[in-house]
Amino acid sequence: MTTTPLVRRLAAFAVAARDRGLPPKLRAEAAERILDCLGNSLLAREESAPRAVLAVARDWGTTGPAHVIGTDHSLAAPAAALVNGTLAHAMDFDDSHMLSVLHPSASVIPAALAVAEATGARGPQLLDAVTVGTEVCIRLGIAGYDPDLRNSLFFERGQHATSICGTLGAAVAAAMLLGAEEDTVAAALGIAASTGAGLLEANRTGGTVKRMHCGWAAHAGVAAAQLARAGITGPPTVLEGRFGFFQAWCGDRARPEAVLDGLGERWETSEIIVKPYPCNHFTHPGIDAALRLRAEGVRGEDVVHGELRVPTAMHRTIGEPEAAKATPATGYAAAFSGPFTVATALLGGGGLGVWFDDFTDATAHDPARRALAGVIRCVPDPALDALFPTRLPALLRVTTRDGRRHEIRVETSKGGPDMPLTVEEKEHKFRLSAATALPPERADAVLGAVRALPEGGSVTDLLALCSVRAAPQPSAA
Structure with a gap:
């Protein structure tokens, strides 16, 4: 046969x-x-x-x-x-x-x-x-x-x-x-x-x-x-x-x-x-968690320690090498860093929560972002491996200056299978992107x-x- x-x-x-x-x-x-x-x-x-x-x-x-x-x-x-x-x-x-x-x-x-x-x-x-x-x-x-x-x-x-x-x-x-x-x-x-x-x-x-x-x-x-x-x-x-x-x-x-x-x-x-955020997809659930913490009143300036837990496979991209992820050399490298993207979202990014002006070479060397990224550890969590790769999960824990601990668990990132972007959100993303090159009437x-x-x-x-x-x-x- x-x-x-x-x-x-x-x-x-x-x-x-x-x-x-x-x-x-x-x-x-x-x-x-x-x-x-x-x-x-x-x-x-x-x-x-x-x-x-x-x-x-x-x-x-x-x-x-x-x-x-x-x-x-x-x-x-x-x-x-x-x-x-x-x-x-x-x-x-x-x-x-x-x-x-x-x-x-x-x-x-x-x-x-x-x-x-x-x-x-x-x-x-x-x-x-x-x-x-x-x-x-x-x-x-x-x-x-x-x-x-x-x-x-x-x-x-x-x-x-x-x-x-x-x-x-x-x-x-x-x-x-x-x-x-x-x-x-x-x-x-x-x-x-x-x-x-x-x-x-x-x-x-x-x-x-x-x-x-x-x-x-x-x-x-x-x-x-x-x-x-x-x-x-x-x-x-x-x-x-x-x-x-x-x-x-x-x-x-x-x-x-x-x-x-x-x-x-x-x-x-x-x-x-x-994608809703202009960075490596494995960073997105951490960004989602950080944005939720911000919405609950947590200020990045008050965070003294953080831990971003992600599936093992994701960690290899956004958590290693540890020193390079905490202090990215360029804006492009920052877009592949779990600690830096969480720090950016906690401090307040642009666009849809995090945007391209958050990943310039200058922002990669911003002292406030580097300082916060330096106290956020990205660690592999085998308990999250079962959700990957059909879902991109993360667990973010932070401690603030007043000694309070905050925790957000994300089962799947925004834009994922259970939370797709709406047509309106996709059009908004397109208009934000196209605005760098085209007048509004041409984008339309x-x-x-x-x-x-x-x-x-x-x-x-x-x-x-x-x-x-x-x-x-x-x-x-």
Whole structure:
């Protein structure tokens, strides 16, 4: 008996979804994620990492039909996907999926937007490609989740599943929009599996390369789809084979069968959650707890000791190395610090409770925040491990100068499966983000264009509304 390879099953799934179209609910959810991605990207337009990536892409001389968000530049689809994917992930504000322990949209959406513009696809085709691409990305991540460890095998090995799995999801979305049939979609997956990568050491010790991980994944996904259409092929057992994707990244503990479990019946994309705070998602339950303490009258200035208890896997990202988390070197590093984010929320952050001006290099060295972060210990709590990763929990205890002890337990963070952001909250987040680049009436027009996508709205018109005359770019030479 011959078992159909996984890439063939995924390719058939993608082509069938494109040919018959997806339900309105899934398209509406995809539109919400596109809105979030556009807001995050506009917010990042003046950041050094995407500016550097744009300078390199422009030096390649690849002008073309695909807009670069937040600028007045248009590039060839792979180059635009590179820059837009970098923008989407640069602020670490992109959406998340808990069980797969990755950010599914920041690679797939930029790839799909670029190819949709290049091919003249309309809103429904874009939304279907985004939905299927993110579904593939998520399911690959879930297959790398170890129930015994209660964590991602990718993560345990220091690998960035977001960009590794995102490359394959981007390839599927791009291939769908290119009109590929099953053989070509399978080939695109096979090619993408050899090009996805990403290491997480930057989370621990710094460096800006992680900010471009999703850009490279989007770029590689578009290139894989184009190469497949040109005749390059991949191994049929590229996912489950002896030297395939899962063995190479996750070893013997991967669960390839999870890729197909309920495929087309249960949509993991519906479990994607939008971030309310612009920092690492593992810091969010601590921020929630700190904001609740503030609402109850606890002042950060009065806290003399604190303990943030989180699941063991979360602690490795937001609690280690201990000294670096208490005294982050940069604003970006501060966004990955449990003690610093709790201190910021207790002292009073901006935006939705904590905002981007809380994570500048200057605020990372603010004496008051550092002093408070220095008395807050972040510790792993095995009792919370059972809730992770489908929930992000935390327990925050603080002692104030008057000797009183205060405790807040958060079972799941704001925006999570049990507390999703409302449509109004998502629109508020978008407007706050877009305000850094667009006047209010243009932001409203972008919002309207996104809402029109399910009814056949123009992708090109949408991205043209996101165009902004850019400041002079640094030379890549």
